[in-house]
Amino acid sequence: MDLDLxxxxxxGFGAALSLKNIGxxxxxxxxxxxxxxLPGIGxxxxxxMLLPISFGLEPLSALIMLAGIxxxxxxxxxxxxILVNMPGEASSIVTCIDGHQMAKxxxxxxxxxxxxxxxxxxxxxxxxxxxAFGLPLAIFAxxxxxxxxxxxxxxxxxxxxxxxxxSVVKAIGMVLVGLMLGIVGTDVDTGLQRYTFGISxxxxxxxxxxLVIGMFGIVEIVRNLEQPAAQQIAVNTRIKGIWPxxxxxxxxxxxxxxxxxxxxILGILPGGGAxxxxxxxxxxxxxxxxxxxxxxxxxxxGVAGPESANNxxxxxxxxxxxxxxxxxxxxxxxxxxxxxxxxxEPGSAVMTKRPDLFWGMIASMWIxxxxxxxxxxxxxxxxxxxxxxxxxxxxxxxxxxCLIGVYSTNTTAAQLVLTAAFAVFGYVMFRxxxxxxxxxxxxxxxxxxxxxxxxxxxxxxxDWMIFIERxxxxxxxxxxxxxxxxxxxxxxxxxxxxxxxx
Amino acid sequence: MKCFNIRWAATxxxxxxxxxxxxxxxxxxxxxxxxxxxxxxxxxxTGVDVIARFFANKLQPLAGKPVIVxxxxxxxxxxxxxxxxxxxxxxxxxxxxxxxxxxxSNPHLFKKLxxxxxxxxxxxxxxxxxxxxxxxxxxxxxxxxxxxxxxxKAKGDKASYGxxxxxxxxxxxxxxxxxxxxxxxxxxxxTPDIHRDLLAGLLDYxxxxxxxxxAPAKEGRLRLLAVATxxxxxxxxxxxxxxxxxxxxxxxxxxFGAWLPANTPPEIVAKVNKWYGTILSQEDSKAFIKSIGAxxxxxxxxxxxAHTVSETAKWGKLIRDAGLPxx
Amino acid sequence: MLRVKSPQDLGAALVFIAxxxxxxxxxxxxxxxxxxxxxxxxxxxxxxxxxVGIGVILAVRSVAIDGPGIGDxxxxxxxxxxxTILLFxxxxxxxxxxxxxxxxxxxxxxxxxxxxxxxxxxxxxxxxVFVVAAFVYGLSQPLPLWWDR
Numbered sequence: 012m013d014l015d016l017x018x019x020x021x022x023g024f025g026a027a028l029s030l031k032n033i034g035x036x037x038x039x040x041x042x043x044x045x046x047x048x049l050p051g052i053g054x055x056x057x058x059x060m061l062l063p064i065s066f067g068l069e070p071l072s073a074l075i076m077l078a079g080i081x082x083x084x085x086x087x088x089x090x091x092x093i094l095v096n097m098p099g100e101a102s103s104i105v106t107c108i109d110g111h112q113m114a115k116x117x118x119x120x121x122x123x124x125x126x127x128x129x130x131x132x133x134x135x136x137x138x139x140x141x142x143a144f145g146l147p148l149a150i151f152a153x154x155x156x157x158x159x160x161x162x163x164x165x166x167x168x169x170x171x172x173x174x175x176x177x178s179v180v181k182a183i184g185m186v187l188v189g190l191m192l193g194i195v196g197t198d199v200d201t202g203l204q205r206y207t208f209g210i211s212x213x214x215x216x217x218x219x220x221x222l223v224i225g226m227f228g229i230v231e232i233v234r235n236l237e238q239p240a241a242q243q244i245a246v247n248t249r250i251k252g253i254w255p256x257x258x259x260x261x262x263x264x265x266x267x268x269x270x271x272x273x274x275x276i277l278g279i280l281p282g283g284g285a286x287x288x289x290x291x292x293x294x295x296x297x298x299x300x301x302x303x304x305x306x307x308x309x310x311x312x313g314v315a316g317p318e319s320a321n322n323x324x325x326x327x328x329x330x331x332x333x334x335x336x337x338x339x340x341x342x343x344x345x346x347x348x349x350x351x352x353x354x355x356e357p358g359s360a361v362m363t364k365r366p367d368l369f370w371g372m373i374a375s376m377w378i379x380x381x382x383x384x385x386x387x388x389x390x391x392x393x394x395x396x397x398x399x400x401x402x403x404x405x406x407x408x409x410x411x412x413c414l415i416g417v418y419s420t421n422t423t424a425a426q427l428v429l430t431a432a433f434a435v436f437g438y439v440m441f442r443x444x445x446x447x448x449x450x451x452x453x454x455x456x457x458x459x460x461x462x463x464x465x466x467x468x469x470x471x472x473x474d475w476m477i478f479i480e481r482x483x484x485x486x487x488x489x490x491x492x493x494x495x496x497x498x499x500x501x502x503x504x505x506x507x508x509x510x511x512x513x
Numbered sequence: 514m515k516c517f518n519i520r521w522a523a524t525x526x527x528x529x530x531x532x533x534x535x536x537x538x539x540x541x542x543x544x545x546x547x548x549x550x551x552x553x554x555x556x557x558x559t560g561v562d563v564i565a566r567f568f569a570n571k572l573q574p575l576a577g578k579p580v581i582v583x584x585x586x587x588x589x590x591x592x593x594x595x596x597x598x599x600x601x602x603x604x605x606x607x608x609x610x611x612x613x614x615x616x617x618s619n620p621h622l623f624k625k626l627x628x629x630x631x632x633x634x635x636x637x638x639x640x641x642x643x644x645x646x647x648x649x650x651x652x653x654x655x656x657x658x659x660x661x662x663x664x665x666k667a668k669g670d671k672a673s674y675g676x677x678x679x680x681x682x683x684x685x686x687x688x689x690x691x692x693x694x695x696x697x698x699x700x701x702x703x704t705p706d707i708h709r710d711l712l713a714g715l716l717d718y719x720x721x722x723x724x725x726x727x728a729p730a731k732e733g734r735l736r737l738l739a740v741a742t743x744x745x746x747x748x749x750x751x752x753x754x755x756x757x758x759x760x761x762x763x764x765x766x767x768x769f770g771a772w773l774p775a776n777t778p779p780e781i782v783a784k785v786n787k788w789y790g791t792i793l794s795q796e797d798s799k800a801f802i803k804s805i806g807a808x809x810x811x812x813x814x815x816x817x818x819a820h821t822v823s824e825t826a827k828w829g830k831l832i833r834d835a836g837l838p839x840x
Numbered sequence: 841m842l843r844v845k846s847p848q849d850l851g852a853a854l855v856f857i858a859x860x861x862x863x864x865x866x867x868x869x870x871x872x873x874x875x876x877x878x879x880x881x882x883x884x885x886x887x888x889x890x891x892v893g894i895g896v897i898l899a900v901r902s903v904a905i906d907g908p909g910i911g912d913x914x915x916x917x918x919x920x921x922x923x924t925i926l927l928f929x930x931x932x933x934x935x936x937x938x939x940x941x942x943x944x945x946x947x948x949x950x951x952x953x954x955x956x957x958x959x960x961x962x963x964x965x966x967x968x969v970f971v972v973a974a975f976v977y978g979l980s981q982p983l984p985l986w987w988d989r
Contacts, residue, residue, distance in 0.1 A: 049974075049979075052979060057979075059557040060557075062566060063570035066797075156710050181898070184852070184856050184895070187887055187890050187891045191863055191891070194884055199701070200700050202682075203880050206866055211627075214588040215586065232917075233951075236916075236951050281709070336734070337709070345558045345563075351728060352804050360732060403954075406948065407964075408967055411945065414932075419981040419982065422983075424932060425929075427926070427929035431925040434925065435918070435922060442848075442910050442911060442913065443855060443910070444907075465877070466700070468878055469877055470673060470715045473874070473876030473877075475875075579980070581982050583982035
């Protein structure tokens, strides 16, 4: 870190703190929070929709607004996960596991508060991280090629089994079923159809939204309705305070730090960086906890860590784009489009040619995170009170919002039929003691793993050694073996303890 | 019985009221009298989506009505095209699509296409042309197309190139046929992934769209050797065309157009064509089109029809020669 | 004599085995490929048999280790909620958002035993106004308001 950094940041804040740019940051954050809370309408369609309107703006204002939508949606996404067990996007699936349990115990406020504060801290740290180490990190990220991705996905899938708090065997089964569901659609390598049975709606694969809304949100509604009327409430109405307690803070500051560190690093990797970071954080917290059995039953560490991780990752995922012009995910590709349209060639030249823009963007992220905290903290009171609405009025509304979200991403009714099918499947699996989170992770990571494996082998002309000869890939595989050991052995130990108790 | 009648009457009245507000029959003179939908067969945030939203935004003031983009994703654009082919021919449902793909290639890639490119649509206007480019890693010693061909001949099937999507697959095959080289195609989901493996030395070259490649080329993270059209392109005037680069018989580009359902009244088609003509001649549109690495392609409905026919024949031959499987 | 000690595990075992076998069966026509170029059938086939394996482990476990039962299944909520989704799917493109939202609120109310039709209609009207304002006008989502499109 050099002294110039402070000068650069001063330039940045100078540019970002103009009244107009603050206004656009606020607009972006508000919109992001809104689309994050509404299931189905994610940041990608929102940014795509606003892109042509942003042509008329100054480049910095436009980018500040569009970026605000992205990280604002990350904040908003955790809200529905905690309140109604409805992950708005992949990275908030992990938040559902313990966040919604906390809400059911009347601690929605604590969960939301810790999520917001953790995200704020992570966002601020992520921003500084970009400012200080952007370029070298981006160059490191370029060393992740097809073989490294395969190894990373293997590591991710192995850790996915830790997400279940029940049987590990069933969790592995669910990961495998998720991998199978991820295969459905057109094979990238040959262009052949796999498991599509001539149904055009799944020609390009099963959409994420019907699967997640069906298996999480709808199953949750059905489960609640099965309860006797007196207990038919989304969450316990005896709300134990709106704010996190001192104990909550004591329990969550370390997970926030660890989550932020994990998220900051994984966020720079293209592909599933934010997703991987949130469940890597969950895995770490569960593994180092004194009493891992609390996880899945409302452990605050299971909210604090992953929420910080995914928000840190959403900040650092800007690094490859801002410093080298490499978009790391679909949203960054859109941001890159926005830059090009505004006459800015994304890449390292932005830093030298348009320092006001580069540093202004970074400063605006910090400002945006502060705004989001200011927007979200007062909202917690409203959200928590919303939960005291009788469930008979609440669930039709949740159902309606979900279905509109599913329909409007692709405007085909077939997606709704798919949602119904996953709801039935999810319900059956719930009854059989199988949890959906590992399945969803398998579903997302599986196609990436298969593609990168096949691609790597073509590149290496069939030589499997390519995964061991490359140092990053070899390190990741070694980590996988260690994680595998950690998963298997505590399990055996616990089994023995249980037998003793009997 | 009485009860039934009342309900019947009530529904009738309700229906009439609603129809009065929303179901106005179309007359060409009054067009447009309600929102216009532009359907695209690709997801929000993709290149096609950005282009369609740009035109939607530009059409709005000309039409005086909201113009909404609707994504009907799937089967390389077929699902969106099918929706427009089946829509009422009243000018309120329009398709914007990469014509080289949806209209010219898909008939050869799918055994059963859910629409007929020639019969189900009324061509409205060609919109723009996108160039594709050949690139190698900046660290590579290869500086020209001739050197690339020589390198590939020497390396035989040990050489690799990255492709994503049918356009690049077909152009890769054509390139191998024309230059008599044997590089192995490696398929990817997106162009940045190809670029990363190219920089890591895992690939020998890549073929990718100018909207993506121009920026990294200026930054020195990609060395472009030629555009994939026969002649130079205004998109990248300092790059040689394929003929000049020494690879004659190679001329491929991607182009976009707008279509309405067949049997749309010709006055409506003419009106929309005029709107597109106006948009394509505006300075800020030209700037936008240039910024995304494309060039304007204005023209009459007839130009689009004729272009579609000739391109369909050309892509049909290429796809058969490349031996791509039919779905 | 085998006795099922964990009905949950046995049920899961049956689902996994059926899923795996179906997967393997439908992957039959896809090429397995070679070590150089893994075919499109390799992953599905391997995964399918792994899922069958998990199913077998669970089946063995279900007769060896005690586990929880399936629990009280009440079909009414599931059937009505799933039915509501399908009804909404049928209505949204044919009758439009307004009618589909109203119908959704009313049929969803029947997922509970104690139905208050007046309340459901009132809620439906309120929600419909809200979603039309928020999604159609606020976020300009491409949703058909009525059947005329």
